[in-house]
Amino acid sequence: MRIQDxxxxxxxxxxxxIIIETLIALIIGYRKKDILNVILVNAITNPLxxxxxxxxxxxxxxxxxxxxxIILEVFTLLFEGIIYKKYLKEKKLNSxxxxxxxxxxxxxxxxxxxxx
Amino acid sequence: MKKILLFIVSLMxxxxxxxxxxxGAPVVKEYEAEVSNPDGAAIYKYDSxxxxxxxxxxxxxxxxxxxxxxxxxxxxxxEYNNDTVxxxxxxxxxxxxxxxxxxxxxKQNALVIRxxxxxxxxxEAYKTTGKIIKGNTNIEVRELKDVxxxxxxxxxxxxxxxxxxxxxxxxxxxxxxxxxxxxxDSKILSIxxxxxxxxxxxxxxxxxxxxxxxxxxxxxxEASQWTRAFYITYNxxxxxxxxxxxxxxxQHDYLTTAKTKVYKxxxxxxxxxxxxxxxxxxxxxxxxxxxxxxxxxxxxxxxKKIKGWIIDDECGESDVQTVKVxxxxxxxxxxxxxxxxxxxxxxxxxxxxxxxxxxxxxxTKDYIIIxxxxxxxxxxxxxxxIILVNKKNKKSDINxxxxxxxxxx
Numbered sequence: 182m183r184i185q186d187x188x189x190x191x192x193x194x195x196x197x198x199i200i201i202e203t204l205i206a207l208i209i210g211y212r213k214k215d216i217l218n219v220i221l222v223n224a225i226t227n228p229l230x231x232x233x234x235x236x237x238x239x240x241x242x243x244x245x246x247x248x249x250x251i252i253l254e255v256f257t258l259l260f261e262g263i264i265y266k267k268y269l270k271e272k273k274l275n276s277x278x279x280x281x282x283x284x285x286x287x288x289x290x291x292x293x294x295x296x297x
Numbered sequence: 298m299k300k301i302l303l304f305i306v307s308l309m310x311x312x313x314x315x316x317x318x319x320x321g322a323p324v325v326k327e328y329e330a331e332v333s334n335p336d337g338a339a340i341y342k343y344d345s346x347x348x349x350x351x352x353x354x355x356x357x358x359x360x361x362x363x364x365x366x367x368x369x370x371x372x373x374x375x376e377y378n379n380d381t382v383x384x385x386x387x388x389x390x391x392x393x394x395x396x397x398x399x400x401x402x403x404k405q406n407a408l409v410i411r412x413x414x415x416x417x418x419x420x421e422a423y424k425t426t427g428k429i430i431k432g433n434t435n436i437e438v439r440e441l442k443d444v445x446x447x448x449x450x451x452x453x454x455x456x457x458x459x460x461x462x463x464x465x466x467x468x469x470x471x472x473x474x475x476x477x478x479x480x481x482d483s484k485i486l487s488i489x490x491x492x493x494x495x496x497x498x499x500x501x502x503x504x505x506x507x508x509x510x511x512x513x514x515x516x517x518x519e520a521s522q523w524t525r526a527f528y529i530t531y532n533x534x535x536x537x538x539x540x541x542x543x544x545x546x547x548q549h550d551y552l553t554t555a556k557t558k559v560y561k562x563x564x565x566x567x568x569x570x571x572x573x574x575x576x577x578x579x580x581x582x583x584x585x586x587x588x589x590x591x592x593x594x595x596x597x598x599x600x601k602k603i604k605g606w607i608i609d610d611e612c613g614e615s616d617v618q619t620v621k622v623x624x625x626x627x628x629x630x631x632x633x634x635x636x637x638x639x640x641x642x643x644x645x646x647x648x649x650x651x652x653x654x655x656x657x658x659x660x661t662k663d664y665i666i667i668x669x670x671x672x673x674x675x676x677x678x679x680x681x682x683i684i685l686v687n688k689k690n691k692k693s694d695i696n697x698x699x700x701x702x703x704x705x706x
Contacts, residue, residue: 191671225676225679228671236666236669238336267687268687
C-alpha cells in the first residue's frame with residue numbers, strides 16, 4: 182500500500198463493511214430504521230478502526246498498532262452493542278450478540294474478498 | 298457468564314486486514330532514502346525458475362534509512378543486514394527531496410525520441426517535476442561527473458532536473474563521431490528498453506526499415522551505454538543501427554607495411570577484391586570494430602568502383618597486421634583526448650529548489666494525520682446523525698402513541 186492510497190482504502194473498507202453488515206442484518210430480519218442505525222453505527226466506528234492502526238504503525242511501532250487494533254475491535258463490539266441496545270426497535274437478538282455476528286461476518290467476508 | 302463469553306470471543310477477533318495486501322544493475326549516484334510504506338517494504342529475490350524477481354515474506358521496516366546504490370526495472374538495491382537486497386522503488390522516499398552538490402560534466406545536445414519524465418534527482422525514487430515530449434531536439438544535457446549512471450542533468454522550459462537514458466528514450470549527439478558509415482546492409486530498428494537483461498522482456502526490438510551498406514550519416518546520435526547503437530534517420534525512417542554494423546571516421550591515417558588484401562566483406566573468407574602494395578596510404582578511413590581486437594578498415598578505390606575491407610587483427614599473428622597507424626592528426630578528437638575529464642561543475646541552488654517548489658507537499662506523517670482527521674469527521678458526523686435521527690423517531694413514536702390513546706378515549 183502506498184501512502185496516497187490510504188483514503189481510498191479507508192473508504193473501500195467502510196463501504197464494504199456497511200454493505201456486508203446491512204445484508205446480514207436484513208437476513209436476520211431487521212428493517213427500515215434499524216438498518217439505518219446499523220449503517221450509521223458503522224460509519225462511526227469503521228473510520229477509527231481503519232485509520233487509528235495506521236497512525237499507530239507510523240508514529241509508534243507495529244506492536245503498538247496490533248495492541249491498538251485489539252483494543253479498538255473490543256471497543257467497537259461494545260460500543261455497537263450499546264447503540265443497538267439503545268436504538269434498535271426490533272429485539273430479535275441480544276444487541277451484543279448482534280454486534281458480534283455483524284462484525285465477525287464483515288471481517289470474515291472481508292478476508293475472503295481480499296483473498297480474491 | 299454471557300458477558301464473559303462475549304468478552305473472550307471478542308478478544309479472539311484478530312486484526313482485520315485494514316489495508317489491502319498489495320497493501321544491480323545500473324548504478325545511480327548513491328543517495329539516502331527511507332522506507333515510506335507503512336506496511337514495510339517487501340524484499341524481492343530473483344527466482345530463476347520463473348525468470349523474474351518475486352516478493353518474499355521478509356520486509357524492511359517502515360522508517361528504515363537506506364543508502365541506494367543501483368536500480369533496475371522498478372527495484373532498488375542497497376546493503377541491508379550484510380546482504381544486498383532489492384525492494385520496490387515505490388516503497389521508499391529519498392531523504393533529500395532535491396539532491397544537492399551533484400557535479401556535472403560538459404554540455405551535450407540530445408534528442409528525445411519518446412516522452413520522458415524529468416525527475417528532481419538522478420534516480421527513479423525522486424518525484425517527477427516535468428516532462429519532455431518526444432521530438433525535442435532543443436535540450437542540453439550534462440552527464441554526472443564520476444558516476445557511470447544513465448541519468449543526465451537537463452534544463453528544459455525553465456525546469457531543471459534529471460532524465461534517465463537507460464531505456465533509450467533519449468539519445469545523445471555523438472561526442473566522438475561527427476559522421477559514420479554503415480558498414481553492411483543493415484536494419485533500422487526501434488529499440489525500447491535497456492538491453493541489460495535480454496531475458497526479462499523489457500527489451501523490445503522491432504525492424505522499421507533498412508539502410509544499405511556504405512551510407513554516410515552525419516552527426517549521428519548515440520544510444521545509452523547499455524545499448525551499443527546509433528540513432529539515425531534515413532529515408533524518413535528514424536531508428537537505431539547496432540554499432541557493430543557501423544564504421545567510424547577515424548582521425549588518423551593507415552599505411553600498409555606489406556602487400557595487403559582487400560576483402561569484399563568484413564570476413565577473410567569472402568572474395569578478395571583488391572590487393573594493395575606496401576606503402577599504400579589510407580587517409581582517415583572509416584574503421585569498424587566488430588569484435589575485440591579486430592579492426593576492419595574501409596578501402597575505396599579512386600574511381601569508387603571497388604569497395605572493401607582490410608582485416609586488421611590486432612591481437613592475432615603479426616603477419617596479419619599489414620597496416621600501421623600514422624598519427625598525424627591535428628584534431629583534438631583523437632583517442633588520447635577522448636578521455637579528457639571535464640572540469641566544469643555546477644550545483645543546484647536553493648533558489649532553483651524554491652522554483653521547483655516543495656511548498657505544497659505534505660510529509661508522510663502529515664498525510665496520515667489528515668486522513669485520520671477525515672475519518673474522525675465522518676465518525677462524528679455519523680454520531681450526531683444517529684442521535685438526531687433516533688431523537689426524531691422517538692418524538693414521532695410518542696406522537697403516534699398519544700394519537701392512539703386519544704382514539705381509544
